[in-house]
Amino acid sequence: MLIMLKSQRKKANANFLAGYQDLFRCPLCSSKMKLVNLKSLICTNNHCYDLAKQGYVNMLSHALKTKYNRQMFASRRIICRNGLFGPMINKIRGLITAGAPPRGEQLKILDAGCGEGSHLAMILGKVTHNSETGLLGVGLDISKEAIIMASKEYKDIIWCVGDLAGAPFAGDYFDFILNILAPANYAEFKRMIAPHGRVIKVIPGRDYLKELRNILYGQTAKQHYSNEDTLELFKSNFALLEVERVRYNVTLDQTWLEPLIQMTPLTWGTTQERLLKARKEELSDVTIDLTILAGKKHH
Template structure:
């Protein structure tokens, strides 16, 4: 091989950078098989005391699952969510989360901040939050995102290179105890036992749940006459309250003008569409919806007994 092929050198350098974040942070990981601590063997894998070894993929993620799990989230859905995220539909909600994290950071002084996104999908929420923090000169921050969907994590790892991405089970997080200052959990299921375990004692859990008007323009068309168009987040909030002490709940509600193309991506990304016929989706597209409502409750809390 000849030296000085700049293109391939750059690619290899890029791969090294993406893998190095695992090498440098190997101590945060816990083996999901035997629960022992792990260390980096080299740039290509991390290994536990019992020899369970996990490869670091070239794009910069680790798959901690023993077998592939089929989910209802597939690549096309994630692509649509990424497109929708790019148009800014979630931005007011994400800014509220960043503000909560910023006030937490200010109270911690000069320490490095560890943020876990549990159920990160294709990574755009965590990616945007980390860049918002960077824009505010918060550079000592490490983001980690986990999702059970390999498609989502691959997409995330290709876009955001300085975040630690893992395919992992929410019920068996591949992290040692008390690693994170902040856990975020956006429109995604929770596992409070694992959240309690991996969160530091003074850490905060920020959970986002939909408000009753979230995407109501779609809900009205999809569920008319079925009584399902009214969504209540009461039970989810109650479950949070049973497991964590609530410090603050913010309601963030707004609406955004959308074009037909964006609307089709919103329909494609939301689980609301799963049980909906093709005809109903078409109807939503031709009805001429021009605004979409964002409505979220953002709950901040700490471990119980503090």
């Protein structure tokens, strides 16, 4: 039978996780964790986190509400899968390939703020081509809905619900930490990155989705923004290795318009009237403008 039963899936996932117990750190007391009975991660002080049936681990001690909902993640997935972030994915793949430690050791990659997981899955899919050493992908997000979506779709990646402000992972662990269009926590990045490791952060540029922003905000202040402060903050935390602007225009299939409107927080600050206008207007193309930063720890 091709379809794996849920119980089998859970067991397969638990066996997979069993090989990576040293990855985890208790988010409450920072002590080491063990996988017990292939079903719970338990720390030395008995704080306990169960594996969900979908195979992810929920390491939040209490549920947190976020403004990001399932519809936003579903929309982002449609946009990712249609390749709108393709050039960004390729650039990150290049940075990982160039910065990877010598062969022989497994490459460990964390996506901090992974959402529904498509970016990480696509990046891992591309890096595998050029790697003989094997890869470990770990996705962390504070949204349980996002992690459920990720774990249902993408196997062989460790998906974890958790708070980046007290991330449930061990120190000096990752070769790469990715932080794509998501909030950062630099203190935690510095703690978790290996001494030779690199942090790759993607921030929106001035023209990111400008056609859509023009409709949603007109000539108001929100329409313009600068990423200078974000860049400066990154530079004060890491030695900057690379800054690259990736800017391109995408011809829009009209079926992508609604997910494009839904995938970003851009809609939060606009009016119903303008939203209606955005839906009526036939946007023929949209600009993707991103800045990709790569840095390493100051030594």
